Amino acid sequence: MDHTGEKAFKCDLCDADFKTKSRLRCHMMSHKGEKPFKCELCDAVFRTKGYFKTHMMTHTGEKPFLCDLCDAAFTTKANLGRHVMTHTGEKPFQCDLCTAAFKTKSHLRFHVVTHTGEKPFKCELCDAVFGRKDYLKNHMRTHTGEKPFQCNFCDAAFIEKRGLKYHQMTHTGEKPFQCDLCNATFKTKSNLRCHMITHTRERPFKCELCDAGFGRKGHFKTHMMTHTGEKPFQCNLCDAAFTTQTSLGRHVTNHSVGKHL
DSSP states (O other), X not given: OOOXXXXXXXXXXXXXXXXXXXXXXXXXXXXXXXXXEEOSSSSOEESSHHHHHHHHHHHHOOOOEEOSSSSOEESSXXXXXXXXXXXXXXXXXXXXXXXOEESSHHHHHHHHHHHHOOOOXXXXXXXXXXXXXXXXXXXXXXXXXXXXXXXXXXXXXXXSHHHHHHHHHHHHOOOOEXXXXXXXXXXXXXXXXXXXXHHHOOOOEEOSSSSOEESSHHHHHHHHHHHHXXXXXXXXXXXXXXXXXXXXXXXXXXXXXXXXO
């Protein structure tokens, strides 16, 4: 075993290098598109036996990697490691361009794209471009209509797993993100961040056309429409148009009320 950390096995087709010949072989399959390990229970195929074995656990329900600090269990040691960091608060991967730090190298890579503006993943069906391959994959489902993430409580289905997760909280009532300054709880981290502005009074989104400032980007965008005159939400029952979907909803209710008078 090599203890020096040297990666002696180099890929001839890209800049990747590896400590072992077997890892190089697995990597070469990514260039060839070869996926020899096939699941007999669904259509999934995999490059390596390890990925295949992990996938089979999604069918069997097996989660052999247990957290020592809570009841959570995982299909892979890597997932357990990432979870343990939620207890320790450890974020070992530091951005060289700002103060942000991350639990995983892949999350750091995704973040760096926000500095470079690079969007190498292009949709072949429209002009959309993305900084991450998984964003492109989710976007493609808007073209295909595919919604693989099905709610266990109702008939709702979603393009991405995150949408399903947030939706299921409407059934369970779960609000895992707690404010440190009051008792408020929220379904998402972004909602908690927006709430924190009510404590700090911070208004980072400033209008360049007037003195208005806003705590949330959505409120800022709506405000800008008062300058541009844009009203993207159109009533199907009359010629009225509105800057927000909420205002449109209130307006449509007036049609319904008038109909029953």
